[in-house]
Amino acid sequence: MRLKQKKQIMEFINTIEEGIDYLSYSGKNSTTAMIQDCNDGLMFLSNLMGEEQEVSELVQKAIHTVQSLIPGEQDEQIFITRINLIKEIMNDVRSIIKNNVKTELEIAFMPYKVSMWDSLESIYREAEKDPNCTCYVVPIPYYEKDAQGQIIRFCYEGNQLPKDIKITPFEMYEFENRQPDIIYIHNPFDQYNSLTMVNPRFYSDNLAQYTDMLVYVPYYVAGSSEKPDIYVMPSYKNATKIIVQSENLKDAYVANGTDADKILVLGSPKVDAMLATLNEPREIPLYWKETIKNKRVFLFNTGIADILSIDTWFEQTELVLNYFMDHENYTLIWRPHPLTELTIKTLRPRLLEAFEKIENKLKQATNIIIDNNGDTYPAVAVSDAIISDYSSVMLQYIITEKPVLGLLSKTKLEKDKYYFADYLGCYFTNQEVSVSQFVDMVTCNEDFKKEERISRFINSISNADGTCGQVIHRTIKNEVINN
Template sequence: MFLKRKKNISNLMNTINEMLDVIPTLSDPYVGFADCLHALEAIHYHLSIEEKQPIKTIQKLDVVYDKINHISNDAVTEKKIEEIKIHMNKLIVDFMDEVIVKINVLFLPYKASMWDSLDTIYKTVEKDPNCVATVVPIPFYQLSGDNAIFAYEGNLFPENISITNYNEYELEKEEPDIIFVHNIYDDNNALTQVHEKYFTVNLKKYTDMLVFVPYHISSFILPREDNKYLAYNTPGIKNVDKVIMVNNHVKDSAVRNGIPEEKIQVLGSPKIDAIVNALDSEEDYLEEWKDCINGKTVYLINTGCMFFASRPFVNFERLINFFNIPRFVENSVVIWRPHPLTLNSIINYTPSFSQYYNNLVEEIKNKGSLYKGVILDESIDYIPALMAADVLISEDGSLLRSFLVTEKKVLYIGENMPEGSLLEPDTFYYAFNEEEPWFKIVKKFSRGIDPLAENRRHMSSQVYVNVDGSSGEKIFKEIKKSLLVEYSEI
């Protein structure tokens, strides 16, 4: 029996006990007895459908049922009620001891590319014999201008994940003990919106433990005191029981923004687990890339979803310049990985630029002469690109934060390290530092010159907790413990 159902039945049994105390004071005791019998019938049904039926508990329930059912009008005395209560208390003891509990854990991802923020939690639950894990990818809308385009990505998840279709899962019936989500924005996101049924205010109706594990990794740049993270200021945060954070700096910011400290658990990110596991397994890059990149220095260019949302033509020119690396750096290749929501953001914020973007994408896909050394990566999984890369060219963003674990070279798109960074300035190279322009830096890379190599050692542990691949396991362990503590108090 799942934990929440056992808790509900336990509460119902206590309610029956309370009703027995009240019955002698009723003008018509049989109305109260009828309610008790209906409650016992409901309990009997749930016990009877258990895979391993709790025989002793059912026998005790039958005794209580018979004593209530056969009580006569003149037998409604305090002594008779007390006798029934003695049997009722024996029933409660047997129920608590005999009925084995399993924890019903539900994962509600929406975009397949964000599954890595939940994956190692799911794998931990799968290994726990006292838990049942269900993954239900939920439908969402891609928002572009005035359009809301229905989307569902359940068919894009890894083959080793057992998927349940959202039409086949009834929240009202299942009442999961724990729900893990990586999106709590409800109707407060400009680019995507999950179906209303899965807004946090609705999910909270069916669970005692709604857990938010962000699909992003928080920045290594400390938030200013007046800065408010969207994730911790959206109304959905009020409906969440626990929020997972990557370090105490983010926690402090969230507390300043009004998030109760008891909601917060600083346990890292499963996204970092994904990189650690890939490094340990020596995960290879995509087969179709091998002929293009074998024996070459690989430059991975990461552009976030808002890269073209402001100053689009300036950033477009910068991107094209980076695409020229193979022209002047021998044995090099560029992989460009634009954020999956890039076009959505362009349509929302700089719609006049959309044709330029589409033309660029098509030119690269068609292997146009201008971009022969450029590979476009639009795959769901970003990890093969990170594993293939020798150098990441990027602004601040989740991909860069994940890349810290690899300890490889970073060419930061900026003049210098932003103020408030937890990393030392000499951790990165800088694309627009006047002292040494980026095209000179990449030429040095081709000659094996990398003076900052030692500075990058353990850089992820300077920023985040549990960077050894244990985050998902620790998250579930702590959430399970919190849930069982609450349950033990019933």
């Protein structure tokens, strides 16, 4: 039985009990009409619960007892005794429906970008194998914007999700009518993102009208901040619960006015996804196999935060790419953030020509792979180490136990910052570890900061052992049922 149906039945039982209480107060002077109303209510309840034999038998007993009430003609004590019996029966009915009748939850997962599906996937995997849950993955459409904020392109990435996930087209899933018990989202922006915007039907304020549990799970792993601070997004107000990775991150939400009761410190499913990569074989494109054969493989990850905040982003990126183009005994897999080109076109157009030139140059290199796939994890699986600017992928990669070289500014490494995830055990170019030194170190299987790096990160993140999705599913499910 759907949880929503259970709630409606419990409310209906409340109404019947109000009528029975009225009979109790009125005693043998109760009207025939009120007795008939209670009888009709019980008959309707009996029809609703016809498939639940234990409940149905109790309700039938209550009906027979109500029908034995004769106003004005019975002894007062007999009348009250029968009323009390009906109350006891209804208490038993309530208890059985609550505790013994199977509760089925309908859960809708609403990703919009396939590259961010990893923030929901481990929760989905747990919910999907729960016999009391019916799950729907409903990828939602979004739009890209130009520099003036005007919509320039309709986008839908549902067909890019893993093949074993059954997709429900967003046009076919009428959440307004279905009113799922839980909705999970990873997009907090609604209309307030300068690059993309989800379809207005899926704004968080609209979704919140049709579920009692709207859960926001961040699409990224948070790194650090100058102060306990975080941008306030519309979904923070509209969400029923917000999942965060650490106590420090919770403090940042609360410091910016988010209700502490909304925030659950349960970790990040993106860490689950990275750990799963180590244990599950990943399919890679055929041409990769020849390119990486018998070579050390370095993953070069570039996000979009530095494009917007660091004037030397392009020079830094070009330096790394040029190094590997000059060292063909290594393979480099470059993963620019999926929104890199759009960000440059929209917000840094002066870089566009140079960006396109280096892309064309790289296509001629025999040891460079440009990975524009939505799935990060094949590149993670085949790589021996990562070189990355400040991004979520760099933070996640720490859990693989492979070496990490961070291209971070000095401001990202100050001791008095607020660290939502502790990444200070990595190697950094700003701490005099050059790209060439890092490559040599990986080649020689040297990693003297390995234990420190892993320990710092694990101790700063909740449920960093691959159980985050399991814990989130169990916690949210229990919250919904108990409420």
